[in-house]
Amino acid sequence: MEKHTVVHRLRLKVRARRAMRRALPFVASLFLATPLASPVSSSQARPHSVTARMPSVKQFEAVAFQDGVRQLYNELNVADSGLRYEVFQKAYTGFLNLKAKGQLDASRSMLTVIDFEKPSTEKRLWVLDLSGKQVLFHTLVAHGHNSGENVATNFSNENESNMSSLGFYVTKGDYYGKHGRSLKLEGVDEGYNDRALERSVVMHGAEYVSEEFIKQYGRLGRSLGCPSLPMDQYAQVIDTVQDGTCLFLNGPDQNYDSEFLNTDMAAHQFSAEANGSNV
Structure with a gap:
């Protein structure tokens, strides 16, 4: 039982890492595309600057979770038996x-x-x-x-x-x-x-x-x-x-x-x- 649990955890680690790698470009692009305006002084207008904000841990977890649920659903192969x-x-x-x-x-x-x-x-x-x-x-x-x-x-x-x-x-x-x-x-x-x-x-x-x-x-x-x-x-x-x-x-x-x-x-x-x- 202990050996089986260790194998299961290793599989989950690999799955989560794959999900993170797949999610990183998508999530990061969302934040890189969000501009933050710099303050405009009374004497002159400065162009907007774009500040890159990395996704939070919570956001990474959310994307990895959704990917993991879908992968587990596919691995169980329950769609054909009617489990939506x-x-x-x-x-x-x-x-x-x-x-x-x-x-x-x-x-x-x-x-x-x-x-x-x-x-x-x-x-x-x-x-x-x-x-x-x-x-x-x-x-x-x-x-x-x-x-x-x-x-x-x-x-x-x-x-x-x-x-x-x-x-x-x-x-x-x-x-x-x-x-x-x-x-x-x-x-x-x-x-x-x-x-x-x-x-x-x-x-x-x-x-x-x-x-x-x-x-x-x-x-x-x-x-x-x-x-x-x-x-x-x-x-x-x-x-x-x-x-x-x-x-x-x-x-x-x-x-x-x-x-x-x-x-x-x-x-x-x-x-x-x-x-x-x-x-």
């Missing part, structure tokens, strides 16, 4: 910010993405190994009963709403309840999903999440707000993502906002990891 770049970018931004705040297991680079802008008849859950650049799972997932029929359009953080909740989650431990083995999910977006534990919104298996159900009813069955998984995969998914990994649940809600979508903070975390330092 803008959704991945949000999920990865939150992953880095949660990591920076110490809310994730720092020894793992696991990211789960659910895109409820897609219909339930499509595979819309991805479990990504960011270090290994692998898609570990790509499967069906159900949304809440009152969130919509085939497509989820309504979301809630309220008890007994029977709706899904958008936002970032941190996986906790598993337990055995009325749905069998289930995985606790801690919602970390205040006002959007922070009642998930209270509502018993968990990851579990369900018979109504299958291709056979889709063929019979034209959509998946629906949960009481839980991201329910196929019976033949849920246990393996729980084994993979439990205990301190990031889950991002995306949906068509223009009002959704999150502190974990702060790109400046994510860019700084990305740069720190690329340089092998702690934030």
Whole structure:
């Protein structure tokens, strides 16, 4: 595990350095093209002088981060399976910010993405190994009963709403309840999903999440707000993502906002990891 982490950091360093080299001419040209007027005295007018201003560390980090996100997205090769770049970018931004705040297991680079802008008849859950650049799972997932029929359009953080909740989650431990083995999910977006534990919104298996159900009813069955998984995969998914990994649940809600979508903070975390330092 330690050797794997060192290799991952070296890869991040190389990626960040390449991004810096690509970004330098572009960013520097923007600042060189910005003139600063020299003061004009009352006795004579002096021509404007152009002062070169180098980009700040923050600006370098921002450009390197954007380049790094795009490169990681391409290396994971998830476009063909339907994971859109803008959704991945949000999920990865939150992953880095949660990591920076110490809310994730720092020894793992696991990211789960659910895109409820897609219909339930499509595979819309991805479990990504960011270090290994692998898609570990790509499967069906159900949304809440009152969130919509085939497509989820309504979301809630309220008890007994029977709706899904958008936002970032941190996986906790598993337990055995009325749905069998289930995985606790801690919602970390205040006002959007922070009642998930209270509502018993968990990851579990369900018979109504299958291709056979889709063929019979034209959509998946629906949960009481839980991201329910196929019976033949849920246990393996729980084994993979439990205990301190990031889950991002995306949906068509223009009002959704999150502190974990702060790109400046994510860019700084990305740069720190690329340089092998702690934030």
